[in-house]
Every structure is written in structure tokens, then in C-alpha cells.
Amino acid sequence: MQERLEEILKTYQEDEGNIISILQDIEESFGYLPEDAIEWFSERLDVPPAKFFGIATFYAQFHLKPRGExxxxxxxxxxxxxxxxxxxxxxxxxxxxxxxxxxxxxxxxxxxxxxxxxxxxxxxxxxxxxxxxxxxxxxxxxxxxxxxxx
Amino acid sequence: MENSTILIKVCMGTGGIAAGGTEVISAFEKELQAEGISAAVEKHCSVHKVGCRGFCARDVLVDVLIDGEKTTYEYIKPDMVSRIVKEHILQGEAVQEWVVKDDYRTFHEKQRKVVLSDCGEVDPEDIGSYMERGGYDALRKVLTSMTPEETIEVIKSSGLRGRGGAGFPTGLKWEFARRAPGDTKYLICNADEGDPGAFMDRSIIEGNPHSVIEGMVIGAFSMGAHRGYVYIRAEYPLAVERLRLALEQARKKGLLGEHIAGTEFSFDIKIKLGAGAFVCGEETALIASIEGKRGMPRAKPPFPAQKGLWGKPTVINNVETLANIPYIVRNGAGWFAQFGTERSKGTKVFALTGKIKNSGLIEVPLGIRLHEIVHDIGGGIEGDRKLKAVQTGGPSGGCIPAEMIEIPVDYESLAEAGSIVGSGGMVVMDETDCMVNIAKYFLEFTQAESCGKCVPCRIGTKRLLEILTRITDGRGRPGDIELLESLSNDVRAASLCGLGQTAPNPVLSTLRYFKAEYEAHVHEKRCPAGVCKNLLTYTILEEFCTGCTMCARVCPANAIVGERKTPHRIIQDICIKCGACFETCKFKAIKKG
Missing domain, CATH: 3.40.30.10 (Glutaredoxin)
Structure with missing residues (x-):
């Protein structure tokens, strides 16, 4: 997981600081948004987790719970x-x-x-x-x- | 057929692929490689994928062109391919029974294709195929022989209005942005087609992505932007993929990026995937979303043309609007303005769906009568039932009742009738559709999609939905209809953005034309169309029931009892009113009501 998150972080830095893109990449990689992943980013970027969750719950594309096969x-x-x-x-x-x-x-x-x-x-x-x-x-x-x- | 040029075009839009387009293409490729055939047709026979030509209900559609002469086949399955190759391609005899019938022709006859003129003709994954048909000529003309002001003037005099819903004059929008001070400006293409029942933007991008790119570059040149975005729904994977490919090809050809077509002008486009929020169709919400925030609208002014993305002057144009641009520049403003009415110029693409025989994507001159769309192009109502209403404009629009079928379809007339052109969704409804249920359906949608910023929208739509739910559940109270009406007017008046201001439209327009249906629900606890579950009972008519047991077998609740070959019975306490028995019964022995 760690490795993938580092990769996502790299593309994020090239992408105008876009939190939506990070969340899209996490969702794409894991099928949902694991809490750990969000906390990891929150710490690395010094952005409160609430901001991530605020965006995640706003858009229909994001899921906070793992989904079916x-x-x-x-x-x-x-x-x-x-x-x-x-x-x-x-x-x-x-x-x-x-x-x-x-x-x-x-x-x-x-x-x-x-x-x-x-x-x-x-x-x-x-x-x-x-x-x-x-x-x-x-x-x-x-x-x-x-x-x-x- | 040894010396003829043979082109085979297979429809590969989302509809075509769902119907098996990929398999049909590979069947053609395989058949043509077969021994004995490859020698006869080698070099001058090629198979192409093309985008949507509009008639998705007949997919897979296949064109076979022999020396330019076109034969179109409908409902093609992979196992039909070998006969087409043997009889048509090798011997020149079309397989008549699979060729499209007269109704395919009538479907196209009253249409006037501008935006869609190359959709279904060009290979969307090959820039060369667009350029062969004059693609990017308009861009070259603008960059080498016109000033931005002249270009804006052409668009202004063509009378083109925004095709996304609001209908604001496009040339004027560009002019505002051109005049706004500052060097950094943005052009955004809004491909966040969120209206349920509309799919023109998806089809245009899937069918001819280069027309949108060309339109964007011309727009950027006119307003003075060097950066552009396409904000597109993630739910349209095929459109995203084709757009990505098209951008790459345009860059390679020097038609995008630095020094476009060898001139001083530079402009590049980035794709931004929408994350699924209807409100992001609203300009200021869309901008917030590109900036990586929650997509919430803000008050205007300042308008995006003054202060938009990252505070810079920004123009947001819809996909269809931009796809019109190359054709207008190529053929002239006067040519475009000949179509349509005095105030609504040009053509508009509509997604004609619902209970209609010929369902699909159509492009018609604005001002065409609704009657012509439904009966001539659409071929009438499915199952020869009676037309009840045509819903236009999606959740922001309204229902036009059957009595008003002669109405001209343009921005002003539809607005007068309490609906809108909107992005161009047109859902046809028949006598088996309940208008209260439709109003509730749209409110469920807008209520869920309200961003929550303004109270009248956030809470108002919720209350409206509660009242509608109560009415359709058979718990309607006296006074509910009046309450719906006054609350709708409040939500409309007091919301900040288009979503809230138009959310009550489906309620108001159905109240205006179908009040009796509301009254039947509230006062008589009856759903005249037979849709609202709680107001329905299913019973078996003994005289028609043959005791075939089909209904009992499909009943998911095991609510149907009876001996084989004797009339069956539905146990009302167990019945969940799913309607499965009603649909299965071949003897019309089940009564709904």
C-alpha cells in the first residue's frame, strides 16, 4: 500500500495540488478509500482529514467502505x-x-x-x-x- | 469485386459495443483474412470503427461502401458476418433481408445534421479520417487569416447559443472574456453531462472528438486563452479514452500545444475527470471542482468571464456548442443561421428516448414541431399506445402534454410551456406512465444532488420529495397539492444556482397539465396510470386464467396459489406488487388497478 501511495503523491505534486485527483487514484487502486490511506496523505500534506472526507462524501464516485468483488x-x-x-x-x-x-x-x-x-x-x-x-x-x-x- | 474500393464501417459507440460491435468487427477482420478471400479483397478493403450515428436501438449497424455506394445493415450479429462477406463483398449482392428498412430512412429524413454530420462517418480514433472530411481546416483558416475579433464576430452573427441548457450567446461569452484584463485566461469544455436522459455530449466525443478539440482551439484563440480543460464524467470511460487519444494525435500533428499550425498561438488541453456530482454542471461549481474542492456554486457576479478558475477570466462552453464551431467557421455564419428560428438559430441535438419506436440521437433545426420529432422521426409510440407527455430538459425541465404536440421546439416556446430545451433530453411517455411518479423521480434526483449550500434547495427539495412520496404512497392529505405549489415557488425564487431554481420545474409543470392525476392520488387514493405500487392491487381474472402456473413460478413472494390447470389466486397480504406476474401472463388474466 505504502508504495502505491508514494506514487500517487508524486503525480499529485505535478497536478496543481488537486485532492480530488488523489482520491480518484486511491479509489482506482483499492476499490474504495481506506481510512489509513487518507490519514497517510493527511499527515504527509498537512491537510486535515476532514478536508479529504468532506470532498469524498460530496462526490458520488467515492466509497468509504470496501465494495463487492x-x-x-x-x-x-x-x-x-x-x-x-x-x-x-x-x-x-x-x-x-x-x-x-x-x-x-x-x-x-x-x-x-x-x-x-x-x-x-x-x-x-x-x-x-x-x-x-x-x-x-x-x-x-x-x-x-x-x-x-x- | 476485385478492383473496387470497399469500406466497412461498424458502429462502435457505447450502444454499438453493448450490442456486440467489438465481436462484429473481429468477425469481419477474421472473415476477410480467410483463405481465398484475402487475395480477392486485399489492399482495397478496410474495416473501420465509427461513432454513434444516432440509431442505437438498431445496433450493431454496419455500413458497407463499395466504390462509395453505401448499404446499411441493422441488428448485425457476428454470425451474420460471413454471409455479408461472401455475398456482398465478394459477389456484390447485398443481403437484402438484413438491410435497413424504410423506417431507417424516415428516421433520418427530417433531421439536419451539423454537429453530427461526421459522427458515424469518421473513425474517432484516427485524426486522418476527420481531416479527410475537412477537419481542422476551420482552425487553419482562423489562425492564418482571421483576428480573434473577426472570429468572435462570425460566431456572434451565426446566432449560436450555448447548448448546455442556459442558451447564452456563445460569441458574447467569448467577447466578455476577450475584453477581461489579464494574460492568463482559461477555456473549459463542460462534458459533465449529468442530466439523466441526455447523451449527446457522450456521443459527440465518442463519435468525433476532434470536432470538440478544434472548436476549443478556435475558442481559445478568440478569447486569448492558452490553457484549457475538458471536465468530463468518469462514468463515460469510452469517451474519456477516445478524447485522450484524440488529444495525443492532435498534439502530434501540431494542432495542439506550442505554435499551433506553425503560428505564434499556443494552447493545450488537459482532461479533468468529474467525480460524480450533478451540481458541477453549474459553472461556478465546476470551477470549484477543477480546483479540487467540493463542487459548490457561488454567487454571480463576478461572472466566470471576469473571475473564474483560480480567479482568472474563464469561459465554460458545453461540448455540443464547441462541436458546432468548426462547421460554422467552415461554412459561414449565414449558412448556420439559415437553420432555426429568429431567436433560436441552428440545429440542436436531442436524445429521443422512452416509449418511442425509433429511440436515438437526433439533430433537428430549432423550431421544428414536437409532432414531427415524435411521429415522423420517432415513428410514434411504442406498442401503439397513446402519447401522454414529452419530458424535455431533464430534472430542470418539464413535461409537455400530448395536446401541445404542435409546439415548436425552440428556447422561447418551450420556456413558455413551462419547460426548457436544456441539454436536449427528450423522454417520451405514454398512458402507462404516472406523472406524479415522474415528478417524484426527478425530485429524488435533485434532492440527492443538491449541494446543500442554500436552505431553500437543501430542505425545500427534501420537503417536496416527502410530500410527493406521501401522495404516491396513498397517504396524501387535503391541501398537499396547494402546499406543493407554493413550496415549489419558494424554492425556485430563493435558491442561488440553477439546480435549486429549476428543481421544482418537474412538479410545477406536471401540476399545470396533469392536476387531475394528482387529485386522483390524493382524494381517491388511485393511480390512474397504474404505476404507484401502494395504490395498486393485482388480481387474477378467473375466466381468463388457464392455470398454466407461469405466474406462480415467477412470483418472488410465493403469493400466488392454485392447482395446475385451474384458475390461480393472489394472496393479497403476501403480494409485494412487483408486477412480475402481470408481465409474465400470456393470457391477460391478471388485472392491475
């Missing part, structure tokens, strides 16, 4: 909404037994995240499974994909 991104854009994305999400949550208010299964195998719009509205509803885009999704097809990953 498989990331299922459901699009909640308007076109997907009118084409039934809510139903897809509720069937996902049921199938994966994710309790309300949570987004990751207990065994950390799956994370279900909602995003505002992935901009693929003409093939709505859209679900992205591990970065692969699936258009015109149905509950049936989605369950098949999920069971395959299980």
Missing part, C-alpha cells in the same frame, strides 16, 4: 426509469439478499450501485455488470447473469 451498476436515468429500472433493482436486491439501506452482500461478493445516467438511453433499461454494458435488460436475463457469477 462483482459490481452491478444499475442505471436510474429517466429513460431507464420509465422502462422499469426500479423493478430490476428490487429483483436484484431480493436475489442477492441485500438488506435495505445496504449495497453490498455480506460475503462481499456483490455490490449493487445505482447511477444517475450512463448515457445509453436508447437501449434502456441498462445494467453494467463488471464494466460490461447490457442494454434492454430484463429481470430474467439479469438473474441468469447473476447466477452465473455466483
Amino acid at each position: 462483482n459490481i452491478i451498476t444499475t442505471c436510474c436515468g429517466t429513460a431507464c426509469h420509465v422502462k422499469g429500472s426500479e423493478r430490476l433493482i428490487s429483483s436484484l436486491m431480493r436475489e442477492l439478499q441485500i438488506p435495505t439501506g445496504e449495497d453490498t452482500t455480506e460475503d462481499r461478493k456483490f455490490t449493487v450501485e445505482r447511477v444517475n445516467c450512463v448515457g445509453a438511453c436508447s437501449i434502456a433499461p441498462v445494467v453494467i455488470i463488471n464494466k460490461e454494458v447490457y442494454g434492454k435488460m430484463t429481470a430474467d436475463r439479469l438473474m441468469k447473469e447473476i447466477r452465473r457469477l455466483k
Whole structure:
């Protein structure tokens, strides 16, 4: 971890002191923002951790908790909404037994995240499974994909 | 076909890739390498990836050009490729049954493509392919034969207005920044396309990134900027990758960086990834975000053109606005101004989606009737249901009811109708869509995206959402509708930035045109469109039920009971109203209401 953080620090110094870029690099490297990493940067840069957390919680891209091995991104854009994305999400949550208010299964195998719009509205509803885009999704097809990953 | 030039173009936008574009391309490459074929077509046959041409619902779309004559295929899968190669490419006989039908033509007929004219034609990963079609000619012309003032004058007289939503005249914005004192100025391209239901910026960058870069360099020259940023959503990985590649290629060709095209002018562009905050579409919030802070808007004035990024004069233009620039410079202001209306010049790209037959990205002259978009280009409503409303402008916009379908689509007319052109999202809704639910949907969005700086927006949207939730849950109280209305007006009047000022629009516009639907929810506890779960019951009509057991099998709550081949029954206490049975039943034996 230490080594990777040093690398991130180097690019940061070239990048106009941008905390968002640091957080993006941490998220990219570890899949979330480990508290240790933020504290490490806080000390090295003499910037209070609150500033990091303030930014991290402002933007949807950052996660403070580790996420699942498989990331299922459901699009909640308007076109997907009118084409039934809510139903897809509720069937996902049921199938994966994710309790309300949570987004990751207990065994950390799956994370279900909602995003505002992935901009693929003409093939709505859209679900992205591990970065692969699936258009015109149905509950049936989605369950098949999920069971395959299980 | 031995001596013909053969070009194969495969649509590889996000839609094309999702439909299997990558596999189709490699299928073509493999087929063309096959023994016996490679000899016949070698040297004069090439396969290209192109960006979105708009009709993503028909992907994978493939063009086969033999000596310039184009045949377009739709819904192409990898296993169809070998027949196309054998019959069309080798023998010159198109595979008629896969060729696009008349509706593909009608989809394009009423469109007028400026910004999208090269999308779907050029290879977005090859600068040469853009230059062959006149790309970067406009930039050369500006740098070698025009002054910044002349360039601004061209843009001003073209009448181009910002395509991101607010519709501010672009030339004027450049002029303000040009006149602002100081040597350091910035040009930012806003590619943080946050409106749900809009994807024109993504498609333009994926389909023709060089048009945006060329537009930026021309803009920078006009205003006197030497540094530029593209602030782009991290949710658009393909667009980011293509943009990065395009920037590199432009630098190599000397069209970006030091001494552009051999002149004294220098300008370079950096990519900044947005971290996912809708409010960053607001100029001052976007600037804060580039500076590495929480993306919160501030009061204007001072406007960014005077005091923007790091306190320096800054212009922020939207992707589509910038992509228009090269075409305006190339063809002249008069050419551009011939499209559109008196006050809304040019063309606008819309994302036509929702319950429409031909869903996709379209570009039309401003002032076109909504009717022409929905019925002629869009081909009408899916499943031949009845049109209910067209939502324009995303969370800041409103719903245009079916009765107003003859409305001209331009900045002024839509504003008068209580909506906006906005970034160009156009979601078509039919009789099965509940307008109260739609209003709630948008409020959920704006409430979550409110940055929290102003109380009217932070708390006002939350209260609005609570009232809407209560109404859709069947707990609406008398007086709720009036409360919604007055609170909406307060939030609109008292918020600092565009997000708060426009957040109540979806509520106000649905209240204006669909009040009866609100009243049915509040007073009769009924959802006329059959969407709001708590106001619904599903029952099985015994006379139609054949006892096929399909519904019982798909019911996730095991709420459906009955013997095989005898009518089934739904146990209402267990039913979670997911609608799975309703969708599965082939005999229309399930009643919703």
C-alpha cells in the first residue's frame, strides 16, 4: 500500500495540488478509500482529514467502505426509469439478499450501485455488470447473469 | 469485386459495443483474412470503427461502401458476418433481408445534421479520417487569416447559443472574456453531462472528438486563452479514452500545444475527470471542482468571464456548442443561421428516448414541431399506445402534454410551456406512465444532488420529495397539492444556482397539465396510470386464467396459489406488487388497478 501511495503523491505534486485527483487514484487502486490511506496523505500534506472526507462524501464516485468483488451498476436515468429500472433493482436486491439501506452482500461478493445516467438511453433499461454494458435488460436475463457469477 | 474500393464501417459507440460491435468487427477482420478471400479483397478493403450515428436501438449497424455506394445493415450479429462477406463483398449482392428498412430512412429524413454530420462517418480514433472530411481546416483558416475579433464576430452573427441548457450567446461569452484584463485566461469544455436522459455530449466525443478539440482551439484563440480543460464524467470511460487519444494525435500533428499550425498561438488541453456530482454542471461549481474542492456554486457576479478558475477570466462552453464551431467557421455564419428560428438559430441535438419506436440521437433545426420529432422521426409510440407527455430538459425541465404536440421546439416556446430545451433530453411517455411518479423521480434526483449550500434547495427539495412520496404512497392529505405549489415557488425564487431554481420545474409543470392525476392520488387514493405500487392491487381474472402456473413460478413472494390447470389466486397480504406476474401472463388474466 505504502508504495502505491508514494506514487500517487508524486503525480499529485505535478497536478496543481488537486485532492480530488488523489482520491480518484486511491479509489482506482483499492476499490474504495481506506481510512489509513487518507490519514497517510493527511499527515504527509498537512491537510486535515476532514478536508479529504468532506470532498469524498460530496462526490458520488467515492466509497468509504470496501465494495463487492462483482459490481452491478444499475442505471436510474429517466429513460431507464420509465422502462422499469426500479423493478430490476428490487429483483436484484431480493436475489442477492441485500438488506435495505445496504449495497453490498455480506460475503462481499456483490455490490449493487445505482447511477444517475450512463448515457445509453436508447437501449434502456441498462445494467453494467463488471464494466460490461447490457442494454434492454430484463429481470430474467439479469438473474441468469447473476447466477452465473455466483 | 476485385478492383473496387470497399469500406466497412461498424458502429462502435457505447450502444454499438453493448450490442456486440467489438465481436462484429473481429468477425469481419477474421472473415476477410480467410483463405481465398484475402487475395480477392486485399489492399482495397478496410474495416473501420465509427461513432454513434444516432440509431442505437438498431445496433450493431454496419455500413458497407463499395466504390462509395453505401448499404446499411441493422441488428448485425457476428454470425451474420460471413454471409455479408461472401455475398456482398465478394459477389456484390447485398443481403437484402438484413438491410435497413424504410423506417431507417424516415428516421433520418427530417433531421439536419451539423454537429453530427461526421459522427458515424469518421473513425474517432484516427485524426486522418476527420481531416479527410475537412477537419481542422476551420482552425487553419482562423489562425492564418482571421483576428480573434473577426472570429468572435462570425460566431456572434451565426446566432449560436450555448447548448448546455442556459442558451447564452456563445460569441458574447467569448467577447466578455476577450475584453477581461489579464494574460492568463482559461477555456473549459463542460462534458459533465449529468442530466439523466441526455447523451449527446457522450456521443459527440465518442463519435468525433476532434470536432470538440478544434472548436476549443478556435475558442481559445478568440478569447486569448492558452490553457484549457475538458471536465468530463468518469462514468463515460469510452469517451474519456477516445478524447485522450484524440488529444495525443492532435498534439502530434501540431494542432495542439506550442505554435499551433506553425503560428505564434499556443494552447493545450488537459482532461479533468468529474467525480460524480450533478451540481458541477453549474459553472461556478465546476470551477470549484477543477480546483479540487467540493463542487459548490457561488454567487454571480463576478461572472466566470471576469473571475473564474483560480480567479482568472474563464469561459465554460458545453461540448455540443464547441462541436458546432468548426462547421460554422467552415461554412459561414449565414449558412448556420439559415437553420432555426429568429431567436433560436441552428440545429440542436436531442436524445429521443422512452416509449418511442425509433429511440436515438437526433439533430433537428430549432423550431421544428414536437409532432414531427415524435411521429415522423420517432415513428410514434411504442406498442401503439397513446402519447401522454414529452419530458424535455431533464430534472430542470418539464413535461409537455400530448395536446401541445404542435409546439415548436425552440428556447422561447418551450420556456413558455413551462419547460426548457436544456441539454436536449427528450423522454417520451405514454398512458402507462404516472406523472406524479415522474415528478417524484426527478425530485429524488435533485434532492440527492443538491449541494446543500442554500436552505431553500437543501430542505425545500427534501420537503417536496416527502410530500410527493406521501401522495404516491396513498397517504396524501387535503391541501398537499396547494402546499406543493407554493413550496415549489419558494424554492425556485430563493435558491442561488440553477439546480435549486429549476428543481421544482418537474412538479410545477406536471401540476399545470396533469392536476387531475394528482387529485386522483390524493382524494381517491388511485393511480390512474397504474404505476404507484401502494395504490395498486393485482388480481387474477378467473375466466381468463388457464392455470398454466407461469405466474406462480415467477412470483418472488410465493403469493400466488392454485392447482395446475385451474384458475390461480393472489394472496393479497403476501403480494409485494412487483408486477412480475402481470408481465409474465400470456393470457391477460391478471388485472392491475
